[in-house]
Amino acid sequence: MLGILKALKTTLRAAMRKPVTVQYPTEKKELPHRSRGLPVLLWDFEKDEPFCTGCQVCARYCPVDCITVTMKDNPKKAAGKSKRKKIVDQFYLDYARCMRCDICVEVCNFDAIVMNNTWEGVELSTYDRQDLVLDTDALLKQSRTGQLKDPFREPMGVAHSGWSPKVEEEEEAEETKASEEGGEG
Amino acid sequence: MATIDYTIPGEPDLETVDININVGPQHPATHGVFRMVLTVDGELVTDVDPVIGYMHRGNEKLPENCDYRQVIGYHDRTDYLAQFNTEHCFVEAIEKLTGITPTERSEYIRVILAELNRITSHLMFIGAFGTDVGIFGTSFMYAFRDREYVQDFFEEITGERMMYNYFRPGGVAWDVPDNFRERCTQVLDHINSGLKDLEGLIVDNEVVLARCRGLSRVSIEDAINWGLSGPLLRATGLEYDLRKAEPYSIYDRFDFDIPTGKAGDVYDRVLIRLDEMKQSVRIVEQALAGMPDGPIMAEGMKRILRVPEGEIYMRVEGPRGEYGVYIVATGTDKPYRHKVRGASFSNLSALRAMSIGNYLSDVIIILGSIDIVLCEVDR
Ligand code: SF4
Numbered sequence: 001m002l003g004i005l006k007a008l009k010t011t012l013r014a015a016m017r018k019p020v021t022v023q024y025p026t027e028k029k030e031l032p033h034r035s036r037g038l039p040v041l042l043w044d045f046e047k048d049e050p051f052c053t054g055c056q057v058c059a060r061y062c063p064v065d066c067i068t069v070t071m072k073d074n075p076k077k078a079a080g081k082s083k084r085k086k087i088v089d090q091f092y093l094d095y096a097r098c099m100r101c102d103i104c105v106e107v108c109n110f111d112a113i114v115m116n117n118t119w120e121g122v123e124l125s126t127y128d129r130q131d132l133v134l135d136t137d138a139l140l141k142q143s144r145t146g147q148l149k150d151p152f153r154e155p156m157g158v159a160h161s162g163w164s165p166k167v168e169e170e171e172e173a174e175e176t177k178a179s180e181e182g183g184e185g
Numbered sequence: 186m187a188t189i190d191y192t193i194p195g196e197p198d199l200e201t202v203d204i205n206i207n208v209g210p211q212h213p214a215t216h217g218v219f220r221m222v223l224t225v226d227g228e229l230v231t232d233v234d235p236v237i238g239y240m241h242r243g244n245e246k247l248p249e250n251c252d253y254r255q256v257i258g259y260h261d262r263t264d265y266l267a268q269f270n271t272e273h274c275f276v277e278a279i280e281k282l283t284g285i286t287p288t289e290r291s292e293y294i295r296v297i298l299a300e301l302n303r304i305t306s307h308l309m310f311i312g313a314f315g316t317d318v319g320i321f322g323t324s325f326m327y328a329f330r331d332r333e334y335v336q337d338f339f340e341e342i343t344g345e346r347m348m349y350n351y352f353r354p355g356g357v358a359w360d361v362p363d364n365f366r367e368r369c370t371q372v373l374d375h376i377n378s379g380l381k382d383l384e385g386l387i388v389d390n391e392v393v394l395a396r397c398r399g400l401s402r403v404s405i406e407d408a409i410n411w412g413l414s415g416p417l418l419r420a421t422g423l424e425y426d427l428r429k430a431e432p433y434s435i436y437d438r439f440d441f442d443i444p445t446g447k448a449g450d451v452y453d454r455v456l457i458r459l460d461e462m463k464q465s466v467r468i469v470e471q472a473l474a475g476m477p478d479g480p481i482m483a484e485g486m487k488r489i490l491r492v493p494e495g496e497i498y499m500r501v502e503g504p505r506g507e508y509g510v511y512i513v514a515t516g517t518d519k520p521y522r523h524k525v526r527g528a529s530f531s532n533l534s535a536l537r538a539m540s541i542g543n544y545l546s547d548v549i550i551i552l553g554s555i556d557i558v559l560c561e562v563d564r
């Protein structure tokens with residue numbers, strides 16, 4: 001009997017304090033800066049184009065193969081407005097398959113993709129799975145409209161996301177070649 | 186099953202037969218998609234046939250087509266309640282094979298996170314176990330309130346609430362936030378006060394005592410023969426913990442006890458988990474005091490990790506017992522063979538022997554006391 005009274009005491013104490021839960025759809029908890037929602041692409045406001053060059057490194061390293069990218073020559077390079085030789089043509093990301101592992105962010109050499117750390121764009125419910133395959137514009141929307149103010153990025157050059165320091169652009173081609181070899185091995 | 190041909194005294198024409206009862210695969214008491222075919226004679230269970238495999242996702246085979254970086258994410262999904270412990274096992278295995286030495290700071294970060302993860306896992310156990318015993322919902326709510334604090338803390342560090350993907354061979358993915366120490370101390374305070382609540386709810390509670398004490402006693406010899414590990418093994422009285430028996434990482438630097446039980450019954454298994462949480466708090470406190478500054482990633486890591494030819498079996502003490510990974514590397518960036526030893530799989534195999542002869546309602550408690558994670562059983 002004593003034990004049950006003891007247990008009741010705990011219950012009573014808990015009944016007196018404020019609730020620890022939040023009424024979710026109306027009230028939202030503040031997300032930490034590092035929160036990993038789903039990946040989105042970043043928009044380069046200086047050059048008025050995406051950061052993404054379409055190099056396909058993220059597509060190769062995504063464990064669930066949910067990224068498809070194609071690359072094209074950058075028309076702005078010809079016009080002398082940008083230094084990027086190549087630019088992304090089509091970028092498809094299947095949110096239904098993404099497992100939010102952060103690997104695409106980690107391997108991207110151009111810091112073109114980040115994990116969404118806001119509430120917008122991650123509360124997904126649709127009637128059709130196809131609606132969850134986002135294209136380039138949809139992926140860029142967050143960053144372009146300024147909703148994604150402060151994405152979490154590791155400083156370039158420091159052990160970027162742990163795996164290795166980011167390489168300079170010259171070494172980059174070499175590295176990409178090496179990883180292609182590795183992809184087959 | 187065999188028909189028993191005896192009749193109830195006084196009712197000469199009534200024949201009794203054993204009947205089969207199917208529990209699961211979708212049943213709240215089976216802790217996941219797990220099915221038990223029970224053969225009952227009245228209320229007494231005469232046979233248990235566990236059916237597993239509903240959660241099989243190929244978590245051992247898939248990594249053989251992934252490079253070593255991608256495998257870490259799959260280890261999170263093997264034991265989804267002890268992700269840091271499983272990641273720890275895998276990265277330690279790779280480090281041993283390649284000869285990378287992780288940095289001091291990252292070792293401390295890993296131990297702190299792995300121990301906190303042990304606490305969240307045990308909290309989950311206490312919550313779910315309370316439901317099995319009959320204090321429906323209550324213990325669940327208390328345990329989850331405290332688990333939530335730790336979970337928020339993990340989210341601040343890694344960005345994810347469940348599948349962290351944070352440890353890397355050679356270190357951790359990125360450094361912890363600046364307010365790590367203060368937040369960690371806060372979290373420990375929450376855990377300490379939460380543990381008091383849980384103890385008040387469970388330890389002396391007559392309902393728990395009546396239902397758990399003396400139930401399904403396991404002797405040391407049986408436990409060893411059945412291949413039990415973790416709290417189930419220690420509840421029998423054997424002091425065996427891989428953190429002490431075969432210290433990996435930096436566990437040899439910390440001062441902590443291994444709680445053991447006496448009777449090997451269900452009640453001991455619960456108490457041991459409560460005690461283990463306290464020991465984990467001790468380890469985290471010590472690690473926090475000793476955590477140095479410095480780099481979080483070993484020098485000279487290549488962008489593509491190629492593991493030299495060789496094989497290794499690495500095991501760690503997860504919350505459920507011995508979690509092991511066996512890797513055969515052939516010098517490429519992918520494992521050639523990748524095998525996981527899940528603690529709950531071996532522990533679950535003893536369910537039949539532990540349950541036969543008990544009442545139907547007690548089998549649910551016995552299953553609960555094993556603390557299975559079906560993703561780890563089926564992989
Ligand atoms: S790795 Fe970066 S730059 Fe290359 S395709 Fe992916 S997002 Fe674009």
Ligand code: SF4
Pocket residue numbers: 039061062063064065066067093097098099100101102103104105
């Ligand atoms: S977060 Fe992981 S699963 Fe999602 S797109 Fe990036 S690499 Fe693929």
